[in-house]
Amino acid sequence: MTDLLRIENLVVEYATRRGTARALDKASIILEENKTLGLAGESGCGKSTLGRAIMRLVPYPGKIIEGEIFLNLDQPVSVKTEDIPMGEVNLMNLDEDQMRALRGRMIAYIFQDPMTSLNPMLTIGDHFIQIMQAHDPEIEDEAALDRAKEILDGLGILPERVTDYPHQFSGGMRQRVMIGLGLALRPRLLISDEPTTSLDVIVEAQILEQMAELKDKFNLTMILITHNLGVLAQTADDIAIIYAGRIMEHASTDALFGNPQHPYTKALLEAVPDVSKPEKKLTWIPGAPPDLMDFIPGCMYNPRCPHAMDICRTTVPTLIKSKSGGKVACWLYEEE
Numbered sequence: 001m002t003d004l005l006r007i008e009n010l011v012v013e014y015a016t017r018r019g020t021a022r023a024l025d026k027a028s029i030i031l032e033e034n035k036t037l038g039l040a041g042e043s044g045c046g047k048s049t050l051g052r053a054i055m056r057l058v059p060y061p062g063k064i065i066e067g068e069i070f071l072n073l074d075q076p077v078s079v080k081t082e083d084i085p086m087g088e089v090n091l092m093n094l095d096e097d098q099m100r101a102l103r104g105r106m107i108a109y110i111f112q113d114p115m116t117s118l119n120p121m122l123t124i125g126d127h128f129i130q131i132m133q134a135h136d137p138e139i140e141d142e143a144a145l146d147r148a149k150e151i152l153d154g155l156g157i158l159p160e161r162v163t164d165y166p167h168q169f170s171g172g173m174r175q176r177v178m179i180g181l182g183l184a185l186r187p188r189l190l191i192s193d194e195p196t197t198s199l200d201v202i203v204e205a206q207i208l209e210q211m212a213e214l215k216d217k218f219n220l221t222m223i224l225i226t227h228n229l230g231v232l233a234q235t236a237d238d239i240a241i242i243y244a245g246r247i248m249e250h251a252s253t254d255a256l257f258g259n260p261q262h263p264y265t266k267a268l269l270e271a272v273p274d275v276s277k278p279e280k281k282l283t284w285i286p287g288a289p290p291d292l293m294d295f296i297p298g299c300m301y302n303p304r305c306p307h308a309m310d311i312c313r314t315t316v317p318t319l320i321k322s323k324s325g326g327k328v329a330c331w332l333y334e335e336e
């Protein structure tokens, strides 16, 4: 299987008046073509920052400090400054025109807040026309609307509703429209940031199912960002667990749920409520994620970890192969 995306040692910082927050600290990830990678972790751990960094759209005052992001292109991409050749390209070496040509067409991002991302003055169809004509001014309105109808149909929205305005849609439908807009240019990689967070569980399940169908239909590779491990259990092939900007564990979904290695992964799984076991007490992880402005020597999880040893408080563990077949960054496993 080909690797579509390879991220190596990515560091992203937000420089604010209060100090500098290191939102990603040497994050490395590999994503195979046609797979879905789930990114999970507590609020503020760097999930959206990682997704946006892949688009090279880290918002001000954030900045990619170092690292490489390789994307494997299956065809050359024409750009007015300089065409991008087929094959593996390091996104960090591309200029802004080249990145703009890739966004939407090769990599699409569905933002975390769909409710405010649609323009109330435009019909749903107009949104599709705008996105498609921004990349190809030659595309006629009719052709863009046909694409919109096909995609919306796949997401359970009647095609004739392209003439409606966002306020005529429910929250779940607006979320579907956002997903549809992400698919408008038939990207190879779709990054979906908390696509179902504000929805009820029934609508959530429907949308996840429809996304899985569209993924197969359009041959997509996906990154699904969520703090909800239950969502990933149903949808992801692999899962990366992030804590305070560092990848703590990366494994197949089966391995992560069946044989979690990292103490943080175990604690996260333990904290998932289980309706089939009403007698089970609700648990949580004691303490809180660190303020990323504060420097914590060693493993970032050490202040909350019940297994913390001396070395954990001084030296950062590296991501090494784990016995579940994935990778883990924890001193408990360093000697194996």
Ligand SMILES: Nc1ncnc2c1ncn2[C@@H]1O[C@H](COP(=O)(O)OP(=O)(O)OP(=O)(O)O)[C@@H](O)[C@H]1O
Binding pocket: 014, 016, 021, 022, 023, 041, 042, 043, 044, 045, 046, 047, 048, 049, 050, 059, 060, 061, 227, 292, 293
């Ligand atoms: N605009 C900003 N200004 C300053 N710091 C920021 C900004 N955005 C993010 N950060 C820092 O980066 C960290 C990671 O933020 P990010 O949005 O990537 O987290 P997240 O995992 O997506 O959280 P959530 O689950 O709440 O969406 C935050 O904890 C914060 O320290």
Ligand code: SF4
Binding pocket: 262, 263, 264, 299, 300, 301, 302, 303, 305, 306, 307, 308, 309, 312, 317, 329, 330, 331, 332
């Ligand atoms: S490295 Fe140490 S502190 Fe960090 S998770 Fe492993 S045992 Fe806990």
Ligand SMILES: [Mg+2]
Binding pocket: 047, 048, 049, 112, 193
């Ligand atoms: Mg986020």
